[in-house]
Amino acid sequence: MKRIGKLCFVLLLIVSNITGCWNLKEPDQLAFIVGAGIDFTKDGQFQLSSQIAIPAGIVGGQDSGGGTKNSFSVVSATGKNIMDAGQNMQAQLSRSLFYGHRQTILIGQGMAEHGVSSFIDMFVRNPDSEMRSMVVVVKGGQAKDILAIEPIFDPFNGTTFEREQIAISLRPYYYRHFLADAVSQGTQPLLPAVSLTASKKYAYSGAAILNKEEGLKLVAFLNAKEAALANWITNRQSSFIITSSMNQADENLSLRLQSLKRLIRVKITGQRIEIDVRLKGKGTVVENNSKLDPAKKEELRLIEDKFSQLAQKSTQQLIEKVQKQYKTDIFGFGESVHRQYPRQWKTIKREWNGTFPQVQVKVQVDIKCKDPGQTSSPIKSLI
Structure with missing residues (x-):
């Protein structure tokens, strides 16, 4: 029996080598x-850019002349669609393009304004496509320019966007999340955004709103503070810093909000839809430039009330702004209606885009601050 088992194992190896490795x-x-970066040219062409790793620059670090080798190279090509541009790019290279390690897809603002629905088919249909890639919109610039920037810590920035989003306590937004939002009937995509800085680097700059009813075209950008609140509602933000003026104009205090939670309740009465958004978080005092003493219960309560009211007002204004100006449900309120009123949703979903701006939304924020930081009394009062 052992000989038979060994023989079967050898045959299995032979068959696998013959049938499975011939095309490797x-x-x-x-x-x-x-x-990868996708831009839209002025003459109506798709421009595909790829950041390609150079192993010699990563492993060796030095060339024969003593200089430093680059760890990557950016190659670009244009075409009628993404695959056409990719074929034109392949013509420039002596090696076959391999997409299995692609970790980031950058969308230039011009491409986002044109509408990105045209390349969704390729990323879903192509078996070589990597669904775990990060998706990021470039605000005020082109994707190829971001790809050409040398990162601070890593060999290439195509692999750093996930770490950067985790560093700011934002849940990484992968292509599979983008695809789910794009096909969902009750939410619109909200993508992370970056922009070039004055020092020719890039930085997180908030989020981009896309409208799938118009071919996933760019509607508007949210700044970083607005994006944090929107991501709090959608459960994509785990922590962020909030700062407020206190009793006097020159006094301010900053909290690090953590343990962020949200609860969305829907109430339908006839044709009227009401949504109750309840947000909770725990705060830690990280800077206190006021006369308030967080170690005192009365003053700590004042801090909690101040920041709860600030967050509540800012969130309410953001929701009203998105409803009236952008008319796109980036908060997933439609999905909440779908889950809580599945029968009514069958009728509501057909007109949800027109209904969303008219929905009555009420926001309640409760922030509890139990940690005054590493000191009790404000340092300002001790000087």
Whole structure:
């Protein structure tokens, strides 16, 4: 029996080598794409840019002349669609493009304004496409320019966007999340956004609103503070800093909000839809430039009330702004209606885009501050 088992194992290896490896390529025959960028040219062409890893620059670090080798190269090409541009890009390279390690898809603002629905089919249909790629919109610039920037810590920035979003306590937004939002009937995509800085680097700059009813075209951008509140409602933000003026104009205090929670309740009466948004969070005092002493219960209560009211007012204004100006449900309120009133949703979903701006939304925020930081009395009062 042992001989038979060994023989079967050998045969299995032979068969797998014959049938499974005939079309495999060696690593030195592949161009490993770690980041991709999509832009829209003035003459109506798709421009595809790929950040390709250069192994010699990563491993060796030094060339024969003593200089430092680049760890990546950015190659661009245009075409009628993404695959056409990719074919034109392949013509420039001596190695076969390999998409299995792509970790980021950057969308230039011009491409976002044109509408990104045209390339969704390729990323879903193409078996070589990586569904775990991050999706980020470039505010006020082109994707290829961001790809060309050398990162501070890593060999190439095509792999850093996930870490950067985690560093700001934002849940990474992958292509599968984008696809789910794009096909959902009760929410509109809200994508992270970056922009070029004066020092020719890039930084997180908030979020981009896309409207899938118009071909996933860019509607508007939210700044970083607005995006934090929107992501709090959608349960994509785990922590952020909030700062408020206190009793006098020159006094301010900052909290780090953590343990963020949200509860969305829907009430339908006839044709009237009401949504109750309840947000909760725990705050830690990280800077106190006021005369308030967080160690005193009365003054701590004042701090909690101040920040709860500030967050509540800001969130209410954000929701009204999105309803009236952008008319796109980035908060997923439609999905809440779907879950809580599945029968009514069958009728409501057909007109949800027109109904959303008219929905009555009430916001309640409760912030509790139990940690005054590493000191009790404000340092300002001790100087």
